Amino acid sequence: MALKEYKPSQAFNGVIGRTFDVSEPSWPSPNRAKEGVPNVLFIVIDDTGYGHLGCYGSPINTPNIDALAADGLRYTNMHTTSLCSPSRSCFINGRNHHSNGMNCITEGATGFPGGNGMIPFENGFISEILQQNGYNTYAIGKWHLTPANQVSAAGPYDRWPLGRGFERYYGWLGGDTHQYYPELVRDNTQVEPEYGPEDGYHVNIDLAEKAKAMIADAKQVAPNKPFFMYFCTGAAHAPHHVPAEWADKYKGVFDDGWDAYRERVFKKQKEIGVIPKNTKLSRHDPDVQDWEKLSADERKLYARMMEVFAGFLEHTDHYIGELLAFLKDIGEYENTLIMLVSDNGSSAEGGATGSVNENKFFNNVPDSLEQNLAAIEDIGGPKYFNHFPWGWTHAGNTPYRRWKRETYRGGVSDPFIVTWPKGIKAKGEIRTQFCHGIDMVPTVLDCLEIDPPEAIRGITQSPIEGFSLKSTFDDKDAEAVHRTQYFEMFGHRSIYHDGWRAVCPWPGDSFTEAEHEFGEMISNDMLTELDAKGWELFDLTEDPAETTNVAKDNPAKLIEMIGLWYSEAGKYKVFPIDSRTTIRLAEERPQIAAARDKYVYYPGTQTVPSSVGPRLLNVAHSVSVHVTIPKGGAEGALFTVGGNDGGFCLYIKDGKLTYGYNYVADQRFTIRSDDKVPEGDHVLSFEFEPTGEADVAKGKGTPGNISLFFDGEAAGEGELPVTIPIQFGLAASSIVGCDNGSPVMLEDEYKPPFTFTGQIHKVLVDITGESLEDKEHLIEAYLKAAMARQ
Structure with a gap:
């Protein structure tokens, strides 16, 4: 006889007599997911540009990610915020970064609603929603969504992963970590790696093993219970750490320099269809050194830095592949909705010459060629916190201009792959519809046929601000439903609307051409001046890489776009505009x-x-x-x-x-x-x-x-x-x-x-x-x- 059950919110539906023999038991029903719903896996890679993955035209070997794309869809018009914490907040709850209080990384929070670093509880996470719907929920790797002044043992813990709907967590709470000596947290407690680099430890290996173990722990008990996993690598964020044998695979591959890389990738991108045929390659950036004018020592050093980066990315792909292979081994791959995305474009935090210590950037310390050359044999090992130079940053964002922290397409256009073998008929196809990181959560909910909850743990929820992409899964010609999207980061502003893009760069089109310093504060008068003279306009249907400013030929359209930016900025708590950069890190904040x-x-x-x-x-x-x-x-x-x-x-x-x-x-x-x-x-x-x-x-x-x-x-x-x-x-x-x-x-x-x-x-x-x-x-x-x- 089957057990009788009733929903916990309803009255007991059994029979209670004077004794057991005249009574009928009934049990509160467990929180079960709908039969047959897919697992959900978000794979978030870090600081990986549009031109870094093999399936987006790169010479870097990413066979497992490429296979994932071949099994599903590559989106060529995905956008992020241009910075990690802000983008990740969008991925995980479907609201814009200022709506999440994330106008900057958590360490750069300011005392305004759009930038205080405290994601409101009314902006529920997908983990909280899916946990309520019978899913196991796991977070692995980089977090960077807890206010920086709340990551100590004193808490509070309500904005740590376990406080936002995740049942288990293993990773690091900050923005980056040493890949050989990571600062790890398991659930709510700091832990040390189980072995060291001398015994082969690397955090990529560790994350893959922990991810597989979490899934297996539950599946061996409840094989029908679905999971949501938020899997976030440290790669390809600095430090670029990888065993030498992985970097050595690329010896000589980048000796012809970053401009040659851009040309090679640009040609390949057209061949495989991830950029339109009419795309023009953006210019050689004025802040990037001319490869042909570099000394032999400089070329040797910079080529090695890129070899290390490439090895790091391939190493990461390998361990992503181990996780995917495990899902296949246990029979879960076919019914797992997988979304792989990068949080922003390639990073410029290594400076013009690259660095053996990224922390120099955050302290305004210039790099030394002599010091970097002396370190060349050890780059990629545990001794240094290395990062490549601007030339490779720009190359990694091919065909677009600029990079992370800025809102030209090089900073905000990113790889995005969606695979769900059981739920998507199309294989290896490309989708060109405009989309943004805030679209991931509503897409998942649409696929799972789950309505956004009105309340989570008694807190009334705000509207989700993104749009479902499900209509594009099996229809490459589906109408794009995300028609308008604002961008703002450190005072660098832009807006997309129906194929047009307006950009107001700050401090300028490049540092070399700028009249102001990077990190200089925009005053109210300066903002007025920028609105009058600083905006550029691009017709993306004719110029996807933003190479030709057509503002003078379309003044009415430009005014329309500027007005639209202000409308969106007011709606989503963008003000005040704050262009300060590293100085924010020293800002005083409330303490427990x-x-x-x-x-x-x-x-x-x-x-x-x-x-x-x-x-x-x-x-x-x-x-x-x-x-x-x-x-x-x-x-x-x-x-x-x-x-x-x-x-x-x-x-x-x-x-x-x-x-x-x-x-x-x-x-x-x-x-x-x-x-x-x-x-x-x-x-x-x-x-x-x-x-x-x-x-x-x-x-x-x-x-x-x-x-x-x-x-x-x-x-x-x-x-x-x-x-x-x-x-x-x-x-x-x-x-x-x-x-x-x-x-x-x-x-x-x-x-x-x-x-x-x-x-x-x-x-x-x-x-x-x-x-x-x-x-x-x-x-x-x-x-x-x-x-x-x-």
Whole structure:
């Protein structure tokens, strides 16, 4: 006899008698999905341009992604926001990025509704919707959707993946991570990789294994229960990390340079039909160096940087392929709706010359050709946080102009593949209808025949702002339903409407031609001037790559488009326009804890993100560590901030207290105590005292003196001629008792995790500016008492 059930929202429909023999049981029915609905898999790749994938004309080998396209549809008119967090918010809930409070990455949030970095709960995630409809929900890899000041162990956790409808999570919460030493979170807890790069670890491998395991865990118990997986690689975002054998596959492939790459890809794109036959290749960008005028050393270096990038992308494709092969092995591939998309165009954060440390970009630090050349054999390995130069950025966006962070098509036109063997008859076809990242969620809901919910967990939902693409699946001539779309990023504005595109570039068509500096703030008067003179107009039916500005010939159309942009901007919370860039990273934001000038940290705890820690840049500060040194001495890291892209570490080596400082991997400094640290209970300290002014615009924080102390007594000193001005790193954290992950100092100093072999009791970080030399009886009067008051 079948079990009797009733919906949990309805009344009990069994029979309750005086005793069991005269009663009839009935059970609240489980939350089951409709029979036969597909699994849903979003694969989000990072910083991958329109001309990077093999199936979009690239010479880079992406056979698994190409096979996915051959099994489904390639869209040639997909658009994103031009930046990662904003685009990802669109992918996951179907609303525009300003509607999601995401006018920038989470680290650049500002105090306005369109940019505060806090995605409203009324903008429900697809994970929340599908979980309510009987799906298992998993998030893997990059997240970057939680406010930067809420990613610590203090939470709140309601905007972490598990707070937004995901049942399981494994990945990193920030914008990028070291691919060999990632800062990982499992569900709501920080974890370390299970092995290191010396044993073959790479985060691509790890993510694929964890993704397969999550699916298998549930399918072996409930094979009919569908899943939604949000699978986000670190690739092809910097650092471009890949084992050398993958990069070596491309030796010599890019020796003819980025302009040759563009010509080759452009020709192939026309052959395979991913650009119209009438497309003209956009110009050689004025900010890109002329390959033919480069020195032999420069060409060698830049070609190797691209070889590493290509190997990284192929490596990523391989492990995406492992996930897809697993779905085939367990019989789930045919009924899985798969959408693969990049979050923006290729990235320009490596600068004109490329970099062995992307963090230089975020600190306004210029790169050094000599330093980069010296690193050439190690690029792609765990030692560096490397990124290629603008020439390869532009080439990766072929045939379009410009790149990530800007709203020309090079920044916002991206690969998009949709495959669903059981649900889409067409195979290997191309779709040209205009679409945007906000269209992914409504398309899924349409395919699953799920109406957007009126409420999620009691919160009334806002309207979804995207459009379903389902009508295009089996009809290449279906009418495009997404007819109008605004764009804005760092003051760079554009709008699409019915085949026309208007663009108001900021600070100009290129940095070379601009009258203003990148990151300069647009004033109200400047915006008026830009609206009067700065807009360009392109007829995409005749000029898909935006090569010819026809504004003068179509003044009425231009005025119409500008007015439409303002209408859309008002509707979706775009104002105020904020063109500031790296300076936003230092903006003060609300914190969970009250402001204070003393911070206490403990051993055995999770790392503390810099967004919720003390501000240690360009200010006087000290760190004091209460330790017990065993007989025979101890060694290891006492307190660490940052990693191989920038930071500092207080540690004991060869018995001596040492302060190591990493200035964005450009220079490293060590200051050691004169004598060895004595055995027993002690307070070991350093003090940083500024000796000059910072020059943030030129990438220089305040210089300073470092003084070392044993129990308040001077033990050594040294000088830091330059320091980091803006941030230690996008994912910089503080940790007590080790330097795990990518190490602050080089291997000739120590190897991670460099765990301290004595005992650490507590750590006090002090930003009062008071000198340690003014404090007597440091252990009792200063450290212990101060900690007791916390």
